Amino acid sequence: MNKVTSPGHTDQTAPAGVRRRPSVIPEMGESTDRLESLRQEEYLQRAAQAAARLSEEIGRPLTFQVVTFGCQMNARDSEKLTGILLQAGLQPTEEEGADVVIFNTCTIRDNADQRLFGRLGRVSHQKRLNPIMKTAVCGCMTQEPGNVDKLRRSYPFVDLIFGTHNLFRFPEYLYRLLSGEKHIVELWEGTDRIVETLPVKRLYPFKSGVNITFGCNNFCTYCIVPYVRGRERSRTAEEILEEVRRLAADGVTEIMLLGQNVNSYGNDLEDSISFPELCRRVCRTEGIKRVRFMTPHPKDLSDELIEVIRTEPVMARHIHLPLQSGSTEILRRMNRRYTKDQYLELALKIRDRLPDVALSTDIIVGFPGETDADVEDTLDVIRRVSFDNAFTFIFSPRRGTPAAQLEDTSSEADIHRRFDAVLRQVQTCARARTRALEGQVMEGLVEEVNRQQAGYVTARLSNNLLVHIPGDASMIGQYLPIRLEDCRGFYYFGKTEECNG
Ligand code: SF4
Numbered sequence: 196m197n198k199v200t201s202p203g204h205t206d207q208t209a210p211a212g213v214r215r216r217p218s219v220i221p222e223m224g225e226s227t228d229r230l231e232s233l234r235q236e237e238y239l240q241r242a243a244q245a246a247a248r249l250s251e252e253i254g255r256p257l258t259f260q261v262v263t264f265g266c267q268m269n270a271r272d273s274e275k276l277t278g279i280l281l282q283a284g285l286q287p288t289e290e291e292g293a294d295v296v297i298f299n300t301c302t303i304r305d306n307a308d309q310r311l312f313g314r315l316g317r318v319s320h321q322k323r324l325n326p327i328m329k330t331a332v333c334g335c336m337t338q339e340p341g342n343v344d345k346l347r348r349s350y351p352f353v354d355l356i357f358g359t360h361n362l363f364r365f366p367e368y369l370y371r372l373l374s375g376e377k378h379i380v381e382l383w384e385g386t387d388r389i390v391e392t393l394p395v396k397r398l399y400p401f402k403s404g405v406n407i408t409f410g411c412n413n414f415c416t417y418c419i420v421p422y423v424r425g426r427e428r429s430r431t432a433e434e435i436l437e438e439v440r441r442l443a444a445d446g447v448t449e450i451m452l453l454g455q456n457v458n459s460y461g462n463d464l465e466d467s468i469s470f471p472e473l474c475r476r477v478c479r480t481e482g483i484k485r486v487r488f489m490t491p492h493p494k495d496l497s498d499e500l501i502e503v504i505r506t507e508p509v510m511a512r513h514i515h516l517p518l519q520s521g522s523t524e525i526l527r528r529m530n531r532r533y534t535k536d537q538y539l540e541l542a543l544k545i546r547d548r549l550p551d552v553a554l555s556t557d558i559i560v561g562f563p564g565e566t567d568a569d570v571e572d573t574l575d576v577i578r579r580v581s582f583d584n585a586f587t588f589i590f591s592p593r594r595g596t597p598a599a600q601l602e603d604t605s606s607e608a609d610i611h612r613r614f615d616a617v618l619r620q621v622q623t624c625a626r627a628r629t630r631a632l633e634g635q636v637m638e639g640l641v642e643e644v645n646r647q648q649a650g651y652v653t654a655r656l657s658n659n660l661l662v663h664i665p666g667d668a669s670m671i672g673q674y675l676p677i678r679l680e681d682c683r684g685f686y687y688f689g690k691t692e693e694c695n696g
Pocket residue numbers: 411412413414415418419420421455456492
């Protein structure tokens with residue numbers, strides 16, 4: 196592993212730039228992931244002691260807030276950060292101005308950067324009101340060249356900056372933060388380590404993400420992920436299954452297997468099982484009732500996976516299959532490594548073999564050089580596949596990616612006109628697919644109380660559709676048969692079968 200920036204631990208007794216570590220905690224060196232895990236557990240205890248001391252000084256418990264931007268992988272990382280902070284004895288708060296505030300950043304889209312800078316602007320004011328407040332920034336954005344300098348220049352009050360590859364060292368950084376250290380910057384260019392044994396606080400008690408791979412080898416030309424998350428690394432099947440068993444014993448019934456390209460799971464391991472076989476084994480774990488995965492790359496989605504989804508009722512009836520563009524030429528420039536026809540063949544095969552499975556997708560409009568004819572191809576794919584749902588984005592160049600160097604000749608007006616056409620087509624198809632389910636009874640997992648509609652809860656069907664039904668918090672975590680009564684475009688109001696009678 197290489198560190199890009201590591202000014203190190205500059206405590207009061209060591210000369211500037213000299214790194215000092217508590218002597219009882221072994222250096223990692225060539226140690227195994229298990230040793231690193233023990234080392235971080237030791238730091239976690241020290242962080243808890245430091246938190247207790249601080250809390251005694253100020254006469255109240257320390258509070259924290261983790262602010263998450265971005266994708267499922269980031270949400271999972273935030274669960275880990277939250278688990279560590281809770282274990283160190285800090286209390287969560289929704290209010291701004293917590294004693295420890297962590298921003299877990301995303302770099303996929305520009306507006307996530309802007310939202311972060313907006314929030315950081317407010318932090319400087321909050322720090323004046325709460326002098327013990329500590330601020331940290333982590334996540335993909337910190338791995339992007341130039342961002343750390345910008346953070347240090349424009350927001351010098353940020354106490355800790357760390358990256359995606361060394362998140363497992365957060366107990367150590369937390370200890371240093373709570374011991375009064377400032378300006379900690381720890382970034383690694385990459386890692387071969389996978390340390391997944393630290394505490395995690397799940398957002399939902401009944402469902403959980405489980406990382407199966409980290410990083411990506413695909414290098415789509417618009418995407419920063421391979422640069423900020425590094426090359427693909429898989430966890431072993433035994434580790435993953437052990438985590439699933441632990442989660443099931445703790446009351447989790449729904450598992451989301453997470454990776455940037457789940458289909459290539461195991462390619463970097465010797466004698467690994469395939470992703471479909473991993474899915475089958477997770478499905479057959481006692482207590483697990485639903486298994487989802489995110490995200491498959493269309494170039495690698497195999498017949499074996501389709502067969503596992505067909506034959507394992509525990510597999511969710513939903514596949515998210517990112518299209519990005521329907522134009523073979525744009526796909527080539529995106530380095531997606533499939534053509535329009537190959538995508539169509541796969542999507543229509545899924546429709547044919549798995550008729551009850553919902554297909555959702557991502558589409559980018561406005562990739563440099565895109566023409567009306569290219570967008571026609573995208574519209575054609577949308578019509579022929581008839582997606583159940585789609586996330587449509589306007590291309591925004593990410594610094595450091597090849598696509599950011601490409602010239603675009605389209606005007607803003609052209610791009611917005613094309614975007615509107617794609618959105619309209621997507622919505623037409625999604626509405627029709629959703630409405631076709633009216634009157635059916637399907638099993639829903641109640642996830643939360645509906646904040647907009649008093650006396651209602653929200654359930655998620657296996658095909659990922661949301662249904663609002665009368666109920667209360669006592670139903671959360673239950674699987675219920677639900678009749679889909681009132682279609683509201685992309686979601687339903689319904690009733691449990693029992694209520695119907
Ligand atoms: S598959 Fe492409 S879009 Fe997805 S994370 Fe990898 S490089 Fe990015």
